[in-house]
Amino acid sequence: MLAAANRIADPNVIQVGRSLLIPELGDVGHHTVVAGETLWELARRWYGEAQLYPVISFPNHITDPDPDHVEVGRVLIRPGLNYRHTVVPGDTLRALAEDHYGNAEMFAMIAAANHIADRTGSPSGRCCSSRTSPTSDQRAREAGAGHGATG
Template identity: 45%
Template sequence: MERIWEETKNYDVQQGDTLFTIAQREYGDGNLFSVIALQNHLADPDLVEVGEQLLIPYVTYRHQVTALDSNVARKEITQHYYGTTDSNVELIWEIVNGVAQREIHQGTWLHMPDLTNVGHYTVVADETLPGLAARWYGDDHLAVIIELANNLPTGSSLTAGQVLIQPGLNRLRHVAGDTLASLCLEEYGDADLDTRIAVVAAANHINTPDAVFCNQAVYIPS
């Protein structure tokens, strides 16, 4: 039996749905329809039937920048996705995308972390925010987004039993070799490995999974 990914959800196809429109709604980028097609082993992505149940892997929502970068434009993005212009919320997505102190060029795709349908995590003894960030997101420097999401002071220590909001964001990994196979094997195990490699490639717009380069940044769908 196929193992369902931890955050994969079920979706029943509705009248008028296409994989493109589903991907546009779920991911913000209709061109990621192949992620859904590959996960569901669909021979023809153009043929989905009303009532058909699909598995939708969790891929961090994408936003393509169309306006010139400005403080106003950034606040509009924050308002659109999070319903607020709070500077700390804005800082979360800026840090995730490495644009807190860098210009955002038109056409750039941003990863918008989920701050509404979040997970909650109970801290155990000796855990730290950098350690959790490394485990959850693949980068200990993203501890700051956990701090911001939980209104914690910078450099906060954790106590066992403390409950944290866990912002939704795909893990970032860097390819150690020249293929995705070893990375996917480490992340997911060997169940349906070919599908997992194909889905990771599609989610990262990698056309040739065997031609990635060492240290290439890859987001891991869940």
């Protein structure tokens, strides 16, 4: 469903050069849930697409599979969706999550933001056919900031 919405034929392969949204967690807004709000409705209001509700549920540790239910009074993190990354050879969703969040297991949030239906992280590590443009940390390492190359 999500792959089709973003015109992705194979959710395990992402074209080199494709621009991916990387949800931002550093400078986020907050929202207190009121009666009648759902994750679907919040995603539609905040991002223009109800299918992006996992971008809200993952960082807020909401495990209830029903996007029509969210606890009234709960304060939610509202991730930003304005950082883009251009895929380069060797990228995987897990590597992107590690680079951007320090936690490879957060790959599912990147998948959700980009309408990639397969959120398993692809055990082979080849979820994407490319690698991201270097983060500032990667550029520092590559410039000889005392760290070895990452793989």
